[in-house]
Amino acid sequence: MSSAGPSPVRGGWLDPRKPFKDGVRPRKRQLGLALRDLCRLLHSDEPAETGRRPLKQAEAAKRLGCTADELSRYLNDTRIPSQDFLERLHKEAGTDAATSGQDVGITLEALLSLHTSALAERQGCEHCQEMSGRIDSLIQQVNAPCPQCAAHERRQEVRRRQLRRRQQRKLAIRLRSASKEQQTRLRLELAEVKVTVADLKAELAGKLATEAGLRERPAAAQPAGAQLPVPRRPGDRQLSARDVSAARQLVAQAEELDGSGREDLAFTLLQRSTAELLTPAETALVVVQLRCRERDRLADDLIHVYGRDQEKQDVMAVALELHEAGAPNDAGAVLRAALG
Structure with a gap:
């Protein structure tokens, strides 16, 4: 049978796993299998159907001019159908196969030859039985695996496995190399x-020291109307240009x-x-x-x-900075995270 035929029907009257009845001889089995394959090509063509479907056993029997019981015995039991039945089945299967773009898979001559062999087998013709035995032997020889082909296939499979292992090793090396490069860059x-940040903090410390020294001078030494600079307190929203630059550079x-x-590297x-x-103020700016x-x-x-991880005082300072920066939702979120 051609590989272009219909896919096997699992379950039901055409299930390929369905066993033959006891006493069915080899030639009749071959004929029964051929009849099953042809019956699988029969489909409903009723206009009301939304799609073509395989026929039920009773529907197929009615279409082929026999009863459901007779059809079952043709397919699964010792009964051999007439030549007229075989011609009708082959014609109907060919029509449905052409409609669905399939191949019948067996010629009428080959089907009738199976029919003749099954009849000879039933009648006990020694000549036909001898010819059938020779045909079976030839079929077994044809289907037997070639030792050279089998050895070649094994060698090809070994090569494919070796190639897959080499590709996997190369991929693992590339992944490890990429990971090391990312870690180094981070x-x-x-x-x-x-x-x-260290440079900025050092500059800020120097500025604060200078401002502290100015505050210790006599007030009279200050120009009229001048005000001493005040260092930024923790939580002060007025960040210096350096602070803003550091936060923006990090972002x-x-x-x-x-x-x-x-x-993952960005978050780390x-x-x-x-x-x-x-600082908390700089952290709030990073979030913004x-x-x-x-x-x-x-x-x-x-x-x-x-x-979750920082001291409660720092978390509260960040929340205050976020709230004053116009981000109350983020301020509430950081406080909720601190509360767990």
């Missing part, structure tokens, strides 16, 4: 941020990492910098900058981790 970027680096698909940079280097740059996921994660 450490360098974090070191740059630390240096920048820019995180945005670059996030934009290149390395969100933000989390460690705000926890170890930045992330919102402005539409990096909401990074902002949400930073708020959650900062509120």
